[in-house]
Amino acid sequence: MIRVEGLTKDYGARRAIDHLSFHADDGEILGFLGPNGAGKTTAMRILCGYMPPTAGKAEVAGYDVVEQSLEVRRRVGYLPETVPLYPDMTVFDYLKFMADLRHLPKAGERVDDVLELVGLLDRADGYVANLSKGMRQRVGLAQALLHQPEVLILDEPTIGLDPAQIHEVRNLIQKLGRERTILLSTHILSEAQQVCDRVLIINKGHIVAEDTPERLQARVSGAQRIAIRVGNDGDGLEAVVRKVSGVLRVTQITVGSVEFETTPGTDARPQVARALVEAGYDLMEMRPIGVSLEEIFLQLTRDEPQPPEVWEGEPGPEETAESTSASHEEVNREG
Amino acid sequence: MRNIWTIANRELKYYFGSPAAYLVAFMFLIIIGIIFYANVVYAVTNQYAPGIDIVIGPMVTVLLFATPAITMRLLADEQRLGTMELLLTAPVRDWELVVGKWLGGFLFMIVILALTWLFPLLLNQIVDPGIDQGILVSGYLGLLLFTGALVAIGVAVSSLFSNQIAVFFATLGVYMVLWLIGLPGQASGGTGSELLRYIDISEHFYNTFYRGIIDLSDMVYFLALLALALFLGTVSLESRRWR
Numbered sequence: 001m002i003r004v005e006g007l008t009k010d011y012g013a014r015r016a017i018d019h020l021s022f023h024a025d026d027g028e029i030l031g032f033l034g035p036n037g038a039g040k041t042t043a044m045r046i047l048c049g050y051m052p053p054t055a056g057k058a059e060v061a062g063y064d065v066v067e068q069s070l071e072v073r074r075r076v077g078y079l080p081e082t083v084p085l086y087p088d089m090t091v092f093d094y095l096k097f098m099a100d101l102r103h104l105p106k107a108g109e110r111v112d113d114v115l116e117l118v119g120l121l122d123r124a125d126g127y128v129a130n131l132s133k134g135m136r137q138r139v140g141l142a143q144a145l146l147h148q149p150e151v152l153i154l155d156e157p158t159i160g161l162d163p164a165q166i167h168e169v170r171n172l173i174q175k176l177g178r179e180r181t182i183l184l185s186t187h188i189l190s191e192a193q194q195v196c197d198r199v200l201i202i203n204k205g206h207i208v209a210e211d212t213p214e215r216l217q218a219r220v221s222g223a224q225r226i227a228i229r230v231g232n233d234g235d236g237l238e239a240v241v242r243k244v245s246g247v248l249r250v251t252q253i254t255v256g257s258v259e260f261e262t263t264p265g266t267d268a269r270p271q272v273a274r275a276l277v278e279a280g281y282d283l284m285e286m287r288p289i290g291v292s293l294e295e296i297f298l299q300l301t302r303d304e305p306q307p308p309e310v311w312e313g314e315p316g317p318e319e320t321a322e323s324t325s326a327s328h329e330e331v332n333r334e335g
Numbered sequence: 336m337r338n339i340w341t342i343a344n345r346e347l348k349y350y351f352g353s354p355a356a357y358l359v360a361f362m363f364l365i366i367i368g369i370i371f372y373a374n375v376v377y378a379v380t381n382q383y384a385p386g387i388d389i390v391i392g393p394m395v396t397v398l399l400f401a402t403p404a405i406t407m408r409l410l411a412d413e414q415r416l417g418t419m420e421l422l423l424t425a426p427v428r429d430w431e432l433v434v435g436k437w438l439g440g441f442l443f444m445i446v447i448l449a450l451t452w453l454f455p456l457l458l459n460q461i462v463d464p465g466i467d468q469g470i471l472v473s474g475y476l477g478l479l480l481f482t483g484a485l486v487a488i489g490v491a492v493s494s495l496f497s498n499q500i501a502v503f504f505a506t507l508g509v510y511m512v513l514w515l516i517g518l519p520g521q522a523s524g525g526t527g528s529e530l531l532r533y534i535d536i537s538e539h540f541y542n543t544f545y546r547g548i549i550d551l552s553d554m555v556y557f558l559a560l561l562a563l564a565l566f567l568g569t570v571s572l573e574s575r576r577w578r
Contacts, residue, residue, distance in 0.1 A: 048424040051576040073426040084418040088349060100341040101425045143421075 001026055001181055002047060002151060007056035009042050016042040018205040019056065024198075026150075029177040031196030031213075032185035039205040040185040041081055044153050047183070048078040061150045061181075074102070077149035081156050083140030087129035091120060091139055094128055095146065102147045114142040119168070133160035141169065145176070152176060154184040158191060170195050225289045226269060229257040231282030240279045244271045259289065338427045339435040346409065346439025359404045360447045366397050371454050375461065384462045388545065390454040391474040395540060398482060399514065403506035405443060406489025407499045409436040410572070414497035423576065430569045433490060437565055440486045448478060470547040477544025480557035481536070485510065487561040491568035494575075510536075536560070 002024040009016045017039035024030040032040045046053050047060050049069040058065045061075040086094055092111060099107035115121045118138040123131065131139065137160055144152060157173065158166045173182060173195055186192055192199050193213045201209040201216075209216060230237060234256030241260050242250045246268035248261045262268045269286060276283050350356040367390065374389035410433075413419040422432055459465050492506040517535025520528035532538050539553040 045420075045424075050420060050424050070426050070428070073424055076424070078424050080417070080420045080424075082417050084416060084421040086416065086418060088352065089345075093348075097341065097345055098421070098425070101338060101422075101427055103337060 001059070001061060002030070002183060003057075003059040004043075004047070005057045007043065007046060007058055008054045009039075009046060009051075010054045016205055017202075020202070020205070020207060022200055022207065022210060024181050024183055026181055027178055028198065029173065029182045029184065029196045031192035031199040032183060032202060033187065033189065033192050033199050034185075034202040035187065038202045040202060041155055043202075044078075044155050044183065044185060047072075048076055048153055049073045050078075074147070075150045077144035077147065077152045079140045079144040079152075079154045079157055081159075083136050085128045085136055085139060087127065090125050090127055091115070091131070092124040094139065095142055098143050099146050104147060110146060111142075114145050117145065117172070118142045134162055134165045137161055138165070138169070141172075150180055152180060152182045152184075154182065156186055157184055158186070158188065166191075225259060225261050226272075227253070227257065227259045227285070227287050227289055228272070228276070228283065229285040230276065231284045232256070232280075234281070236279075237276075237281065240275055240281070241272055244268055244275050246271065257285075338431040339438060342422075342427070342432060342435025343438035343442065346436060347442055350405070350439070350443040356405065356443065359401055360450070363397055363401045363447055364450060367394055367451055367454065371457075375458070385458065387455055387458065387466045387471050387474060390451065390458070391470075391478065391545060394448075394451060394478060395481065395537075395545075398478070398485060399510050400507065401447070402444065402482065402485040403489055403492075403503045403510070406440045406486055406493055407502040407506065408493070409440055409490050410493040410568075411496050411499050411502045415499075419575075429572045430565070433494070433565055433568045433572060436493075437487050437490045437568075440489065441483055444482045444486060445479070448475070448482065467547065470545075473544045473547045473549050476549060477540050477553075480544075480554060480561075481540055484536070484557045484560040484564065487564035487568070488513075491564045491571060494568050494571040 002022075004023065005021050007020040008018055020039075020043055022030070032043070034040050045051055047058055047065060049065055049072045052066045060072045063071040063075070065072050086097075089097070092115070095111040095114065096107055099111055104110050112121065112124070115124055118141055120135060120138055120142065123135060128136070128139065137157070141154070141157060144154065154173070158169050161169060170191065173184065176182060177195075177197075184195070196213060199209075199211065199213050199216060200207055228241070237256065238250050238252050238258055241247055241258055246262050246266040248263055250258055250260045252258050260268075260272070273283060273286065370393040371390055374385055378385035378389075410419075413422060423429075455466060455471055488509055489502075489506045492509060493502045496502050496505065513534065513536040515535075517532040517538050520531030520535070522528075533556075539556045542548075543550040543553050
């Protein structure tokens with residue numbers, strides 16, 4: 001269980017995350033989605049007890065991350081963005097060290113178990129320095145799973161893996177997510193769509209959307225995209241569709257099939273169908289295509305309205321620009 | 336306690352598998368060996384019996400340079416590798432981490448110190464009727480306390496940087512200040528100079544342990560210095576979390 005209220009973190013003058021509030025229940029996989037620098041890693045680090053927030057409260061597995069940091073750390077498995085490994089140790093020794101730090105009984109057996117889980121049993125005696133990126137990632141994941149934590153926090157768990165490994169890790173995450181809380185960050189949208197029960201889109205330290213991947217899709221698809229296919233040769237099909245009112249954009253897919261987008265809030269399907277029949281086409285198929293999470297993401301993270309009161313000292317991402325321009329002035333004065 | 340030992344144990348394993356650590360130990364013994372040989376030859380030509388101070392005296396000076404070479408990696412390397420994030424999110428208290436690092440470095444230094452027993456043994460064979468056992472015991476006790484404090488300072492400085500070379504020179508700088516700060520005190524006199532001479536690390540070694548005297552106040556000084564350094568190291572580590 002993760003419960004976060006008004007979580008804020010400042011790095012000097014820069015506000016990395018700004019009043020984040022969200023929760024994740026047991027057996028839920030929550031996806032953190034956002035461009036680089038959105039504050040995903042900062043939020044995750046706070047939840048792992050790596051650093052305290054500037055303001056706000058966070059509870060992980062029923063314990064406060066500031067007041068009961070050690071209790072939280074005992075119950076959280078954390079895979080940082082850059083997997084921290086000791087190159088001078090063997091895979092087994094590294095995991096044994098981590099298991100000993102967590103006081104696990106029968107640490108050696110437990111290490112063998114997690115190595116089997118991530119498919120690295122045959123590399124147990126190899127040095128960490130000689131592992132490929134994908135293998136390192138899996139060692140990091142093994143480290144996070146050692147103590148069978150109630151809460152798993154995974155910062156970009158599939159980065160650097162090949163497609164087969166990505167598939168494996170996603171399956172593993174889904175399997176693990178049945179009985180525990182998982183918070184994972186990613187910027188691969190299809191991954192969030194596939195793995196997560198709920199997605200939190202975060203941009204510039206703010207949550208811009210929070211919902212199931214399906215509902216998010218439905219919410220933004222005020223603009224509908226529809227594919228049509230006609231039976232005959234389809235000459236001039238594009239032009240006919242384009243003339244219908246309410247149609248925004250038309251793209252030719254193949255001869256005889258096009259895709260079009262409608263203006264948000266309108267449904268131009270009946271008009272298009274009528275126009276096609278009147279023009280003498282045999283309408284074979286008309287099928288709505290969901291707007292992909294990719295598009296939702298871009299829409300939400302790009303079209304964010306700029307706060308107008310930038311210079312009134314309102315804390316926000318613009319403050320960075322302000323302070324840097326101020327320091328430029330200082331430099332100029334000195335020069 | 337268990338966490339401290341787990342961390343110290345990893346450091347020890349690292350040192351015993353590291354060519355760099357062996358090199359430092361080897362250089363240490365070679366330098367002491369050369370000085371030892373030169374002193375013995377000098378004593379023979381001038382016809383006097385050399386004391387154990389010809390081993391312990393140079394060791395103090397060489398330790399000032401060897402210790403930072405051993406301790407510089409302790410916390411700095413964790414920052415460079417990013418494994419600090421791992422340790423700071425493991426259920427380990429910050430002070431346990433610092434003390435564990437100190438213990439690992441200290442135990443390795445003890446191994447080096449133990450190897451230098453070769454020289455007193457050798458000297459005992461050469462000199463008739465043998466060396467002064469009292470100075471041997473007090474000298475090595477002093478060296479142990481001295482090294483413990485130096486390693487603690489090394490750990491504290493190591494928490495400040497992620498670059499080992501920077502840590503080496505910064506640690507050496509702190510040692511040198513502590514080593515020389517009594518000098519202006521000796522020159523001027525007065526209450527201020529008393530204080531400077533009390534802070535001076537060499538004042539607590541050469542006047543007592545080196546001469547075969549075990550003084551409780553000097554033991555307290557070294558243990559206090561050690562504890563203070565470990566405390567500052569912990570504070571420095573904790574402050575990383577707030578940045």
